[in-house]
Amino acid sequence: MTITEVSKKYELSADTLRYYERVGLIPEVNRNKNGIRNYTEEDCRWVEFIKCMRSAGLPIEVLIEYVTLFQKGDETIEARKEILTEQRKQLIEKMEDIKKTIERLDYKIERYDQSVVKKENELKRMDD
Template sequence: MTITEVSKKYDISQDTLRYYERIGLIPAVNRTKGGNRDYTEESCGWIELAKCMRSAGIPIEALIEYCALTLQGEETITARKELLVEERRKLLEKIEDMQKTMDKLNYKIDRYEKAEITGVLSWDK
């Protein structure tokens, strides 16, 4: 696939794709004889992973490390797993924080809905 096709398929700018490759977030992409990027199914798998992890807030640095470890081979399996476990722990913490915020919002919305019915809103936090 060309960079244009990949950019459209994954809704990522061509500049971002080049950047991801340059910093090692995705492994080097094969090139055609003319020097154009030729994305394979494997390349696209890396892009899907990067996009998914970035949308979850996983730092670029962690993903670069993961990619580098993966390219080093099977002797890094434990290190890769540990990296992912740590990122999962951080993500679970974020989810807990967001759930607390959601609970607070739901509480306040409930109070306002009751106030709309009764015409009374007592002071709240």
């Protein structure tokens, strides 16, 4: 696949894909004889993985470390697992914080709804 096709498929700009490759977020993509990037299924799996992790808020530095370890082979499996485990733990903490924030927002919204209904009832009584 060309960079344009991958860009459309994963809704990432070509510049973002080039950046991901340049900083080591995805392994270097092979090029055809004309120097045009030729993304394989494996390359696309990396793009999909990085997009997923970034959308969840994982830092670029952590992902670069993970990819670097991956490229070093099986002797880094435990280190990679530790990275993923720590990031999972942090995401769960964020998720709990978000849940608390949503509950607080729901409470505030409900209070505003009650205020609006109260005001409407007061106005209605005044019209009677």
